[in-house]
């Protein structure tokens with residue numbers, strides 16, 4: 001089998017990137033084990049235009065969000081599937097100071113507002129603020145539909161990729177019976193074990209979430225206090241997440257379920273039932289910007305990674321940018337181009 005690009009990984013990064021290469025008329029093959037404990041399959045799927053305690057606009061929000069809407073909407077049409085929902089976050093202030101600080105932001109951007117209605121399902125004493133302009137991606141539906149589509153077209157190999165089976169030259173690569181002009185790694189946290197890119201300064205962190213049934217809670221909003229409750233599949237909700245820089249293993253822990261129970265005991269009035277518990281590593285980077293580009297010595301090897309906490313918003317925009325770079329030579333945004341680390345490059 002001869003292709004232009006062999007893509008390793010079909011999380012949100014590999015999904016967006018393979019879609020863009022197909023849009024450009026390229027021949028591709030994708031390899032993934034479809035690991036349920038990968039970041040994209042554990043994430044809530046939120047795109048939030050504001051960030052941090054001060055609720056400032058996120059980096060490149062004006063470019064990233066409209067592009068994400070366009071690309072996801074186009075994919076919805078092609079896949080005949082609805083997976084993108086506009087949504088607002090109800091931000092339950094955890095203290096008088098937090099309420100004051102939120103209220104000070106009102107009017108500084110178009111996303112942060114007062115919220116005056118009552119939320120009977122919750123206990124709260126410091127009021128609620130509303131963040132609108134958010135989007136919720138049903139990642140489970142999108143990734144599943146995309147893997148089905150690739151599979152039907154004979155473009156997906158559902159198996160582990162082993163770098164030992166890959167012969168890499170500067171002009172092309174071969175992997176088992178596949179010959180490709182380039183191999184592009186969209187392998188998330190596994191990139192830290194990739195001999196071609198483990199020199200890049202990743203800063204992985206671990207996140208846990210639980211899935212619960214909460215009868216009586218409206219799925220029209222995302223509810224946020226110290227944790228976030230977001231609509232998930234069918235009648236369930238996603239509750240998370242932890243954010244840990246230091247951890248002994250990447251599995252889920254009872255410490256996290258205890259944290260959820262403790263938080264909900266004080267906040268949620270409605271009964272709930274926990275169904276599943278998930279954990280994954282986020283492929284974060286030292287400067288919080290993606291890692292995109294070709295290896296400095298091997299032009300046949302590339303990376304599309306480092307989406308950190310924001311794969312849903314960064315993925316569509318930068319997948320298109322990288323695909324256009326590869327197919328017609330247009331430039332990559334400097335902040336995300338791995339050439340910023342060329343001096344750190346280790347021999348592969």
Ligand SMILES: Cc1cc2nc3c(=O)[nH]c(=O)nc-3n(C[C@H](O)[C@H](O)[C@H](O)COP(=O)(O)OP(=O)(O)OC[C@H]3O[C@@H](n4cnc5c(N)ncnc54)[C@H](O)[C@@H]3O)c2cc1C
Nearest residue numbers: 009011012013035039040043045046161188207310311312
């Ligand atoms: C708890 C939690 C909550 C989050 N919430 C959000 C959110 O609300 N919004 C948001 O935008 N982001 C969120 N994120 C971050 C988001 O999940 C990541 O930015 C994004 O998923 C990274 O996507 P990726 O495709 O680069 O990596 P991954 O999702 O990890 O995908 C990598 C893929 O590569 C495959 N792979 C790796 N190595 C191999 C191999 N050797 N052989 C075969 N296959 C391989 C894996 O199976 C996997 O499918 C969250 C993350 C976590 C952990």
